[in-house]
Amino acid sequence: MAISPDRLGKITRKLALKGYRLTKQRAMTLEVLLEKEMEYLTAEEVFLLTKGKYPLIGIATVYRTLELLSELRIVQKIALIDKSTRFGFRNDESExxxxxxxxxxxxxxxxxxxxxxxxxxxxxxxxxxxxxxxxxxxxxxxxxxxxxxxxxxxxxxxx
Incomplete structure (x- = not known):
């Protein structure tokens, strides 16, 4: 599933405002998150799904991408009591x-x-x-x- 042009535009603008580009690796990571939009995934799950589409991506790149997207409030990071961390898209309408x-x-x-x-x-x-x-x-x-x-x-x- 491809990212809608409207949503992609919003994300690209958020990245650009902070001096970042929408690289192929970031776009692939976002695509995986979008496909699983109703779920919260671990970084490892995001990596494995992204690697299936883009075999050259490294786990460190996925971790950095998820952290960046979290800092920019594009995705939300949830720390669970079992010490695992999960990531999912944020609601655009929510402050x-x-x-x-x-x-x-x-x-x-x-x-x-x-x-x-x-x-x-x-x-x-x-x-x-x-x-x-x-x-x-x-x-x-x-x-x-x-x-x-x-x-x-x-x-x-x-x-």
């Missing part, structure tokens, strides 16, 4: 990072589109003169179906 529900049992990462912290940001600005530039809120827990599955495996009943 801040997206919030997530992260299932500790099955690993599902679900994006919450609402910005629940706006009122708190205003309060912080009024009370402390602190202007919030960005924030991240991730909830780690388990979905009901995962709790049921875990209980079934252990022989316990779900109440």
């Amino acid at each position: 801040h990072r997206q919030h997530h529900l992260i299932c500790h049992e099955c690993g599902l990462i679900e994006t919450v589109k609402e910005d629940w912290l706006l009122e708190m940001e205003i309060d912080l600005n009024c009370k402390f003169g602190f202007k919030v530039l960005d924030h991240s809120l991730d909830f780690i827990g388990t979905y009901a179906v995962c709790n049921e599955n875990a209980c079934k495996k252990s022989g316990l009943s779900v109440s």
Whole structure:
């Protein structure tokens, strides 16, 4: 799946504003992320998928590309409690990072589109003169179906 010209234009402009070009390696990495847009991938997963399309790419290039795209707020980096890091596209309409529900049992990462912290940001600005530039809120827990599955495996009943 190719990146839409509109989206590619936005990304190219963001890169250019910071003095970067959209290299073939960056474009291939972005293409892989776009194909898996509803998922959050590890750098290794992005590398393996990109290498399948572009065999000459190195893992260090993918890591650098993901870090750059994260710094430029094109992708969002999520650090999980198992110490793994995952990357996924950011919502263009959101001023801040997206919030997530992260299932500790099955690993599902679900994006919450609402910005629940706006009122708190205003309060912080009024009370402390602190202007919030960005924030991240991730909830780690388990979905009901995962709790049921875990209980079934252990022989316990779900109440």
